[in-house]
Amino acid sequence: MNRNRTTALTDLVCNMEVNSDDICLDYQGKHYVFCSNQCLERFQSNPHLYIGYPGSEAPKHAGKEIIKTRTLKLAEPLPQEVADRVVDYLKNMMGTHYVEINEDRIDITYDFLQATESQIEAAIINAGAILNDNWPEKLKRILVHYTEDTEAVTLEAKPPLRRGHHH
Numbered sequence: 001m002n003r004n005r006t007t008a009l010t011d012l013v014c015n016m017e018v019n020s021d022d023i024c025l026d027y028q029g030k031h032y033v034f035c036s037n038q039c040l041e042r043f044q045s046n047p048h049l050y051i052g053y054p055g056s057e058a059p060k061h062a063g064k065e066i067i068k069t070r071t072l073k074l075a076e077p078l079p080q081e082v083a084d085r086v087v088d089y090l091k092n093m094m095g096t097h098y099v100e101i102n103e104d105r106i107d108i109t110y111d112f113l114q115a116t117e118s119q120i121e122a123a124i125i126n127a128g129a130i131l132n133d134n135w136p137e138k139l140k141r142i143l144v145h146y147t148e149d150t151e152a153v154t155l156e157a158k159p160p161l162r163r164g165h166h167h
Helices: 037-045 080-091 117-129 135-142 151-155
Strands: 024-027 030-033 067-074 096-102 105-111
Touching: 024 037, 037 117, 067 117, 080 096, 080 105, 080 117, 105 117, 117 135
Parallel strands: none
Antiparallel strands: 024 030, 067 105, 096 105
8 A cells, every 4th residue: 555655754753754644733834743642742842852943953853862860759669560561561662761660669761852751650550551440540649740850941942042123
């Protein structure tokens, strides 16, 4: 089913080639396609991490990774089998480099250009869905929230300062 391969576009978040328009967004007059909802959400959170502004290159275009390490606290330790499944689930998520669960801590290292903390948190809760019916709710309750730092905001490309005002 090779329908006109000229439509191959690149997902700006993960650089994968995308051949369908199923997940897309029009932003500032341009059309962008994404390989997954994760990439679409990531773009929507901080679009200028990926597209920059005229005269100001986006960090993603500069070939950067923004590696972050976070520790999430749990109100109680997870049973080993649950911890193993959560780790597997997170490791399969785009952008995660390292995941380990020790007692009541989840240590995770990830590329902030590909995943946000809220996406990781959602993935942990979704991992509960593969365990049994009451796990997603339970994981929601025992996951102690933590805050995203301002690194994204400081790294996002800024519009160049304009000199002089013309009215």
